[in-house]
Amino acid sequence: MEDRLLLGQTLAFTGDPFVEGPGAARHDPHGAVFIRDGKIADLGPADRLRAAHPQAAIVDHGADLILPGFIDAHAHYPQTAIIASWGKRLIDWLTTYTFPEEMRFADPDHAARTARRYLDLTLAHGTTTVASYCTIHPASVDAFFAEAETRGLRALAGKTCMDRDTAPEGLRDTAQSAYDDSKRLLEKWHGRGRLEYVITPRFSPTSTPAQLAALGALWAEHPDCLMQTHLSEQTDEIAWVRSLYPDARDYLDTYEAHGLLGPNAVFGHAIHLTPREVDRLTEAGAALVHCPTSNTFIGSGLFDMTLAPKLRVGLATDTGGGSSFSMLRTMAAAYEIAQLRGQALHPSRLLWLATQGSAKALNLHDKIGTLAPGMEADLIALDLASTPAIAQRHARANDIWEAIFPTIMMGDDRAIAATYVAGRPVG
Ligand code: GUN
Ligand code: ZN
Structure with missing residues (x-):
């Protein structure tokens, strides 16, 4: 691949803004990113990089802001159509909506069509990595990974496992088949190119203890894999878990008791946590994923962002419980939820959550989510004046954070001027 030099504004975090404070970033209004062999090979002022890399093909993004591609740490690609x-x-x-749609994934053509449409949508919205749930059908995993592989994406996914009679007939596996299918899919896809398999029990209410234990055993055999599931999203759900698992100390304990808690565990939602759960999640080094548009759309509750940085926290759409494919819209919802809790999330923290925060939650921060040499060149160019409403507010901005915030609050796919996957432009 030809060397490329992208010119534009650049913004690179110099630390975790939840630890170092909101200003932990370096902004260059005339910056450049040098790409070689799919990776960021150099970063700095445009003048210096032009002189240092005269052979590179130049792509001038003008005043657009070059950032890492967004990372959606929790999504359900099969829910695209609902x-x-x-x-x-x-x-x-x-x-009402989800299980009937997921049943349609018994048809591999439906799975392939949906995977294609979903990844078209996410890339158009500047999202270059997603961690997706699939359905119980192994072919739904094959469809997703095949489509991601064709596009050269770094992508994560797993077969969603459900074997309890709380899930409908036609959408149930067994403890043994969940283990066998997950193992086969893991051996087929995990570590193939940029793909990672994620062990995926849907959530405790749709699994028997035997299935959770079987997936815990599989994870113990493959501890380098992530394990993703849902935790404490709605109070009704928590009461349901209590009735299904009367011996468990709390919701987290239903996972912990079956070997499903550890540093590679990724828990979606995690809104209504008890102090014991927070302590155990912290001790275990597990990650949480905040899904703000979903939490308001389904009426789940207000995530406590003060858990960061004690716990690793990523950001996600939770498509299609979430109401948008856009991580910009998702950042806006995270801002609004924090406001309802009396916390104002600085734009640097919102952007960090959607990039490096999600990368850290997925233990991929050594590869993606940061604008720095050595990282894979999954990048976007963000137009900070993409609509008349945003442009007129942007015109009054006094610093880079004020310049970005209207796009965070009001932006959508129109703000994504360009997307690069491993250094190649998309579309
Ligand atoms: N809990 C279990 N399954 C799901 C799902 O598909 N979406 C959401 N938002 N929560 C869940
Ligand atoms: Zn979910």
């Missing part, structure tokens, strides 16, 4: 389904809370939403 996004924005009206009027239900979690359990009814699952039974």
Whole structure:
């Protein structure tokens, strides 16, 4: 691949803004990113990089802001077609909309079509990595990974496992088949190119203890894999877990007791946590994923962002419980939820969550999510004046954070001027 030199504004974090404070970033209004062999090979002022790399093909992004591609740390690609389904809370939403749609993934063509449409949408929204749930059907995993591989994406996914009679007929596996299918898919896809398999029990209410134990055993055999699931999203769900697992100390304990807690565990939502759960998650070094548009859309509750940086926290759409494919819209919702809790999230923290924070939650921060030499060149160019409403507010900005914030709050796919996957432009 030809060397490329992208010119534009650049913004690189110099530390975790939840630890170092909101200003922990270096902004260069005339910056450049030098790409060689799919990776960022140099970063700095445009003048210096032009002189240092005269052979590179120049792509001038003008005043657009070059950032790492967004990382969506929790999504359900099979729910693409039921996004924005009206009027239900979690359990009814699952039974009314989600499970019937997921049944359609028994058809591999439906899975392939949806994977294609989903990745078209996420890339158009500047998202270059997602960690997706699939359905119980192994072919739904093959469809997702095949499409991600064709596009050269760094992507994570797993077969969603459900064997309890709380899941409908036609959408149930068994403890043994979940173990066998997950193992086969893991051996097929994990570490193939840029792909990673994620062990994926849907959540405790749709698994028997035997299935959770089987997946715990599989994880013990492959501890380098991530394990993703849902935790304490809605109060009704927590009461349901209590009735299904009467011996468990709390919701987290249903996972912990079956070997499903550790530093590679990624828990979606995690809103209504007890002090014991927070302590155990912290001791275990597990990650949480905040899904703000989902939490307001399904009426789940307000995530406590003060858990960062004690715990690693990523950001996600939770498509299609979430109401948008856009990580910009997702940052806006995270801002609004924090406001309702009396916390104002600085734009640097929002951007960090959508890039390096999610990368850290997925233990991929040595590869993606940061604008720095050695990182894979998954990048976007963000137009900070993409609509008249945003442009007129942007015109009044006094610093880079004020310049970005209107796009965070009001931006969508129109703000994504360009997307690069491993250094190659998309589209
Ligand atoms: N809990 C279990 N499954 C799901 C799902 O598909 N979406 C959301 N938001 N929560 C869940
Ligand atoms: Zn989810």
